[in-house]
Amino acid sequence: MDNTAVATHIHEEHAHVSLPQHRHHFETEEQQREAGTFGMWLFLLTEIMFFGGLFFAYLLYRNWYYDAFVAASNQLSIKLGSINTVFLIASGFFMALGVWAAEVRKRGLLVIFLILTTVLGFAFLGIKYVEYSEKFEKHHVPGAHFDISEFVNPPIDAKTGKAEQKPLPPDMAAKTQVFFSLYFAMTGMHAVHMIIGIVLLFWLTWRAYYGDFSSGYVAPIENFGLYWHFVDIVWLFLFPLLYLINRHPLS
Amino acid sequence: MSDVHYHDPSNVTNPEHAEHHIVTPAQYCIVFGSLLVGTLITVVAADIDLGVMNPVIALGIACTKAVIVILFFMHVKYQSKLVKMTVAAGFFTFIVLITMTLTDYMSRAWGLW
Numbered sequence: 001m002d003n004t005a006v007a008t009h010i011h012e013e014h015a016h017v018s019l020p021q022h023r024h025h026f027e028t029e030e031q032q033r034e035a036g037t038f039g040m041w042l043f044l045l046t047e048i049m050f051f052g053g054l055f056f057a058y059l060l061y062r063n064w065y066y067d068a069f070v071a072a073s074n075q076l077s078i079k080l081g082s083i084n085t086v087f088l089i090a091s092g093f094f095m096a097l098g099v100w101a102a103e104v105r106k107r108g109l110l111v112i113f114l115i116l117t118t119v120l121g122f123a124f125l126g127i128k129y130v131e132y133s134e135k136f137e138k139h140h141v142p143g144a145h146f147d148i149s150e151f152v153n154p155p156i157d158a159k160t161g162k163a164e165q166k167p168l169p170p171d172m173a174a175k176t177q178v179f180f181s182l183y184f185a186m187t188g189m190h191a192v193h194m195i196i197g198i199v200l201l202f203w204l205t206w207r208a209y210y211g212d213f214s215s216g217y218v219a220p221i222e223n224f225g226l227y228w229h230f231v232d233i234v235w236l237f238l239f240p241l242l243y244l245i246n247r248h249p250l251s
Numbered sequence: 252m253s254d255v256h257y258h259d260p261s262n263v264t265n266p267e268h269a270e271h272h273i274v275t276p277a278q279y280c281i282v283f284g285s286l287l288v289g290t291l292i293t294v295v296a297a298d299i300d301l302g303v304m305n306p307v308i309a310l311g312i313a314c315t316k317a318v319i320v321i322l323f324f325m326h327v328k329y330q331s332k333l334v335k336m337t338v339a340a341g342f343f344t345f346i347v348l349i350t351m352t353l354t355d356y357m358s359r360a361w362g363l364w
Binding site for chain 2: 030033034037038041042044045048049052056060078082085086089090092093095096097099100103104222225226229230232233236237239240241243244245247248250
């Protein structure tokens with residue numbers, strides 16, 4: 001009897017060896033994986049609601065202060081915005097390749113792809129810094145030092161001899177602050193998400209280097225990938241709304 | 252015994268999980284290329300005066316790109332029905348919230364009191 005008990009005990013111990021991709025409270029690896037994906041998507045849905053509120057505020061205020069939004073939006077550089085869009089799409093592309101590298105258990109490739117994802121994330125933030133500092137130099141940051149003169153007396157185009165933008169009455173020009181408030185809130189929250197993502201990328205790259213994700217345990221890479229792609233998607237909407245759609249205003 | 256198979260609360264005997272699917276680098280390259288083309292089109296379209304259609308086209312392209320990212324980069328195309336329904340329900344709820352708020356906003360007598 002004693003022998004049987006010992007043998008059973010050993011057997012049970014063995015059956016309860018838990019892999020990170022199959023913890024003991026899940027029946028199968030697939031079940032654990034799906035539960036993780038499901039949870040990650042629930043989190044991303046709350047993020048959709050969060051950014052959705054900002055997008056909705058943009059929609060309503062653009063409707064109210066249309067002329068101010070057109071003038072302020074045209075201050076942004078389409079060139080820098082386009083370059084940043086390409087950086088972010090490329091960063092997402094390398095993140096997706098990173099998930100593939102983890103799935104096929106290639107440790108070296110996974111580390112390389114995660115590093116490329118991080119580098120392109122930094123490149124995006126670097127250009128964002130250039131854009132932000134221009135706004136500070138021109139006093140286009142909402143607040144006590146905001147300068148409406150460029151919107152009341154737009155600079156004259158050297159070739160045509162006409163104003164580059166339609167001059168705004170001072171009360172409407174003051175409303176360009178609403179645009180810039182939303183611009184800083186939306187791109188700022190997006191940048192905060194990217195900074196959080198880059199911190200997580202450092203941690204994941206470190207763990208990937210030590211082989212945590214190249215023996216069948218892909219969930220942290222995959223779920224972080226979902227987050228990083230979500231941040232991409234937010235920018236895919238920010239770019240046209242903030243930079244592009246006001247170039248040909250309705251008169 | 253068949254009772255045991257019929258009663259399957261932990262979803263093991265007859266799993267509804269999607270087959271584990273690995274998207275290949277070639278597929279990712281196609282997705283990457285199409286996203287770059289989409290970006291190019293939206294920048295070029297912004298330069299052309301299309302009146303009220305400018306924002307519509309820009310948002311249409313952005314939505315297309317977002318759907319491509321969600322389906323392939325985020326693997327939703329290869330996930331179980333549960334995950335697909337979750338994603339769809341989230342966007343549906345967001346549209347409901349926007350519609351209800353806009354209904355309220357547009358039916359007010361702004362500036363007429």
